[in-house]
Amino acid sequence: MTDESETSLRSAQHPQRFSLSDVEIVSDHLVYKGFYEMRELVIRHACFSRPAITIKRELMNRPDAVVVMLIDPREDTTILIEQFRVGAQKAPTPWLIECVAGLIEPNEQPEEVARREALEEAGLTIGRLKWICNYFPSPGGTNEKIFLYVGEVDASQAGGVHGLAHEGEDILVHRIPLSQALNWLQAGHINNAASIIALQWLQLNLVSLKNEWGFS
Template sequence: MSNTTTPRVEKSQFAYHGFFDVHVDYLKWPTGFQNTYTRLDLCSSAAVVLAQTIDGRFIINLEYRHPTGKWLLSCPGGRVDQNETPLETVKRELLEETGYGGGTWQELPSIYPLPAITDQQIFYFFAQDAVYLSAAKVEESELIKTVLKTKQELYQEIQNKTPVDGILCTALFLWQLL
């Protein structure tokens, strides 16, 4: 990269506090151009897992996502709590959301899914040979059904334009790189 100079934050205003925070930054660019930039602080990173059972089926969430008004195929996962590592988060979330656990775990590359509006980082993991341990214990604000899909069935769902969380597509891509 030839030009790595970044804009200077002249002022930052806190605009909203809730499940996420909204900030408005006043930027001055190296060229002298000035503008405002609205960004979200999601208050934590997230961690997700693409998990497979011993027989090779993927453990997938069919989850209602209110902003879309739809049920989406997705990966188990959630916010990384302050006292947890991303791996601890996904192990807990896989068990809570699906009842599955165990197996062999591998960290995949992490990504920034929406860098234009937030600095949130998502940590990806692959769990192989996960086993059913107990009934799922989802939060009251979650509507989740666990479905088991072969690779072919999952790809067919995507080709058939079944609503899919982009995080699942990224997980499948990263898994293919193994």
């Protein structure tokens, strides 16, 4: 789903009062560069109740990412993965149960990333692919944008441990009924935003998705 496609889905009457034209980047300095980079910005922007203000903020500059919920609609089965996440050490365990995901490389389309990551992280080939939404996971401190999809797979081929060793990946594949995935969600075992959004969307839209894909 490109930005143009996303825009075409919006109402002609945009609900927000302000836009990018109401923001001025006064300065932008690189603070740190590693796997990601941190920048320090001084920004002047419009306000609702008073004249424009100038603020200083740190921004983590991250590539956009694709997340895809893998399902087998023939048997209402989901494919989830489990891997270590450095940012989840406040959780009972930093091994999170997630959807397949990956960063968008330069000149790469989101749909290409979904198919590549399904093969790398779960050993599965996606058939049909449907866009769910785009969203910003933490816009108070990072500019990362998530492209969220649901993808059709053959669950009978799912299992094992996958990932690219040279990227430090060690990914366990779970093949489970959708009902169990929703139980895990309700119990708090699935606690990352993309997977929560995808599972809730699937719970609301499974019947219409199966009709669309010819599994009614």
